[in-house]
Amino acid sequence: MKTDIKRTALNVSTYCNLKCKHCLAFIPYYKDPKHMSYQEAKNILDIYFKVVDSVEHFTVTGGEPLLNVALYDILQEVYKYQHQIIDSVDFVTNGTLEIPENILDLFEMNHNNSKVIISNYGENLSTKTNLIKTALEKRNIKYRISQFSGDSLYFDGWIDFTDHSLKWDTEEKRDKNAQGCLHRTGKYFLINGGGELHCCSRSFWRMKNGIIPKVYGEYVPLTDNTISIEEKRKYLLEMYNKKSSISCAYCVGLRNDIERQYPAQQLEREQ
Numbered sequence: 001m002k003t004d005i006k007r008t009a010l011n012v013s014t015y016c017n018l019k020c021k022h023c024l025a026f027i028p029y030y031k032d033p034k035h036m037s038y039q040e041a042k043n044i045l046d047i048y049f050k051v052v053d054s055v056e057h058f059t060v061t062g063g064e065p066l067l068n069v070a071l072y073d074i075l076q077e078v079y080k081y082q083h084q085i086i087d088s089v090d091f092v093t094n095g096t097l098e099i100p101e102n103i104l105d106l107f108e109m110n111h112n113n114s115k116v117i118i119s120n121y122g123e124n125l126s127t128k129t130n131l132i133k134t135a136l137e138k139r140n141i142k143y144r145i146s147q148f149s150g151d152s153l154y155f156d157g158w159i160d161f162t163d164h165s166l167k168w169d170t171e172e173k174r175d176k177n178a179q180g181c182l183h184r185t186g187k188y189f190l191i192n193g194g195g196e197l198h199c200c201s202r203s204f205w206r207m208k209n210g211i212i213p214k215v216y217g218e219y220v221p222l223t224d225n226t227i228s229i230e231e232k233r234k235y236l237l238e239m240y241n242k243k244s245s246i247s248c249a250y251c252v253g254l255r256n257d258i259e260r261q262y263p264a265q266q267l268e269r270e271q
């Protein structure tokens with residue numbers, strides 16, 4: 001059975017230099033933030049690309065991935081699997097830090113299937129957006145600016161996912177709600193630093209914090225060597241084909257009809 005999937009994001013850091021209250025990945029709420037090491041990433045990618053035959057978009061993200069000093073080596077490793085990445089290697093950054101020259105070199109060398117996505121949270125936060133844009137344009141590297149301020153398509157506001165109470169008490173209701181969730185229908189899978197593949201960062205967070213049980217088929221333990229590649233492929237397909245996951249029962253969903261919050265509101269920093 002083939003495992004051709006749409007999207008997977010590799011979270012290479014749970015550190016961020018911003019503290020967005022409504023961060024989709026709950027990054028400011030981590031008590032134990034970590035950078036993914038090169039060895040960890042190498043191992044995860046090796047297994048992931050055995051479990052997955054192809055992926056349309058492979059995203060490198062965080063937290064803020066530019067804070068991870070191993071980022072260049074990790075990206076180099078990702079590009080080794082280009083033959084299995086159909087569309088592009090996407091790199092997401094928050095517009096607060098310039099992209100180092102060696103990483104720009106890497107994007108330029110692989111310009112046919114690379115895209116940088118700059119999340120622009122406005123001139124007070126994403127202060128380097130224009131500098132990054134100029135550097136990318138100079139080298140003909142594809143990019144997109146996701147505009148989270150001002151009057152634009154992306155200025156719809158963010159959803160508050162911090163209420164983890166049970167919302168849908170039957171599978172039917174949970175399926176129905178999840179079928180309107182862009183993450184569920186777009187199949188945005190996520191690999192976290194522990195080498196687990198989840199159906200979204202909300203599902204990962206709820207398992208990490210014991211809100212929902214850890215069950216194979218609701219996640220894939222990529223780096224668990226006691227489980228065969230075939231079994232991991234089976235769990236992945238199970239997740240891929242479900243209408244909803246257990247986590248969706250505790251979730252409002254990334255739906256167009258849910259109340260929005262002002263984007264990138266900053267939590268107070270501890271002194």
Ligand code: SF4
Nearest residue numbers: 181200247248251253
């Ligand atoms: S409904 Fe919530 S838990 Fe389910 S896929 Fe969407 S965001 Fe993730």
